[in-house]
Amino acid sequence: MRPTLTVFIDGLPYDQLENMPFAKTLASSARMVPSLGYSVNCQTELFTGQSADELGFWCEWSAAPETSPFRPFRHLFKLLAPLESIYPAKRLFHRFVDKLAPVSYTKNIPIPYLAMFDETGFSVFDPRFKSPSLLDDPKLTKFLHHQFPPGPERDAQITRAVLGYIEEQEKPGSILLTLVEIDHCSHWEGVGSGPYMTQLTENDAYIRDLTTAYLAKEPDGVVFVVSDHGMTNIERTIKVDLESRFGRPSTRSYMYFSEATLFRVWIYDDALFEEIRDYLDAIDDLEGLDDKDRRELRLTRRSFGDLIYHTPVGVQIVPSFWGNKPSVGMHGHHPRYPGQHGICLSSEAGLFEGAVHAKDFHRVLRSFCEA
Ligand SMILES: [Zn+2]
Numbered sequence: 001m002r003p004t005l006t007v008f009i010d011g012l013p014y015d016q017l018e019n020m021p022f023a024k025t026l027a028s029s030a031r032m033v034p035s036l037g038y039s040v041n042c043q044t045e046l047f048t049g050q051s052a053d054e055l056g057f058w059c060e061w062s063a064a065p066e067t068s069p070f071r072p073f074r075h076l077f078k079l080l081a082p083l084e085s086i087y088p089a090k091r092l093f094h095r096f097v098d099k100l101a102p103v104s105y106t107k108n109i110p111i112p113y114l115a116m117f118d119e120t121g122f123s124v125f126d127p128r129f130k131s132p133s134l135l136d137d138p139k140l141t142k143f144l145h146h147q148f149p150p151g152p153e154r155d156a157q158i159t160r161a162v163l164g165y166i167e168e169q170e171k172p173g174s175i176l177l178t179l180v181e182i183d184h185c186s187h188w189e190g191v192g193s194g195p196y197m198t199q200l201t202e203n204d205a206y207i208r209d210l211t212t213a214y215l216a217k218e219p220d221g222v223v224f225v226v227s228d229h230g231m232t233n234i235e236r237t238i239k240v241d242l243e244s245r246f247g248r249p250s251t252r253s254y255m256y257f258s259e260a261t262l263f264r265v266w267i268y269d270d271a272l273f274e275e276i277r278d279y280l281d282a283i284d285d286l287e288g289l290d291d292k293d294r295r296e297l298r299l300t301r302r303s304f305g306d307l308i309y310h311t312p313v314g315v316q317i318v319p320s321f322w323g324n325k326p327s328v329g330m331h332g333h334h335p336r337y338p339g340q341h342g343i344c345l346s347s348e349a350g351l352f353e354g355a356v357h358a359k360d361f362h363r364v365l366r367s368f369c370e371a
Pocket of ligand 1: 011184187331
């Protein structure tokens, strides 16, 4: 086994690498072409090598009325539907549920629909992720973001903790750390904004300090810097309103899950399938996946949605269960857009070039773990 230091950075776009004076000089460098979807799948694929089809989940939430943890409360939640129109009350309700229920985050899922959804997947970094991954290696020392208090100082704290660990150890062995603040900053401040450029510079300095300290102690070691996806700014919004046309969703008709860039529909009444598909097909700035697309994207399981749509770069669905207002920056668009590409770097030459996918990174990191 060759020791590795893996610096995972959530949402760092390849196109920003030119603004990172240290990182851009690392010996190997490639675009990380993500899978269609959000971090929960993109980051899990990096450390398992498995697509959504293989993992069995896509996105955090899916329609699953039979297994929803809220099923026993379905009648109560329907009665509470009037809270939907009072935004502060709705937020309070969600915060209350997020604290008490065995779920991470109920987003803005409308209260009367909660009992139709289940949180079917967790990120590889989440303690509830139970399948095998490269994080299982008992000799890997992990510094994961959820072990540190959230806030703008978190990346700096994690980096200091890792630098302290490297300094203490004669041979630090293999290390993984996860930095997530630039993803948050991009969503709320935007890619290229003042706060964003400051964080980019800080991230570059973290990579420089960690790489230098690590290779001084582990001269035979290898440093990886990898992000799960890129990020681009939102330019316009679209509204997708199935309810005014097809009525309230239910287990007898249809259900939908609306996120910032993805719109999924589960059909329970077959007579509705073509009508809903035609309606969504006609919306500008919404692209549907046909069976061929789903095979190529490895999203063939019907539990992911009978119909799956996504927005082009720059376009966000508002309102959605992600939020009532547009974000400044977003990801989760189709991987054919270069702005959605993350980074894949290494201190060792010849490992990555051009464009790579999560499974390529997984294969290389695994080979070092097993070597
Ligand atoms: Zn994000």
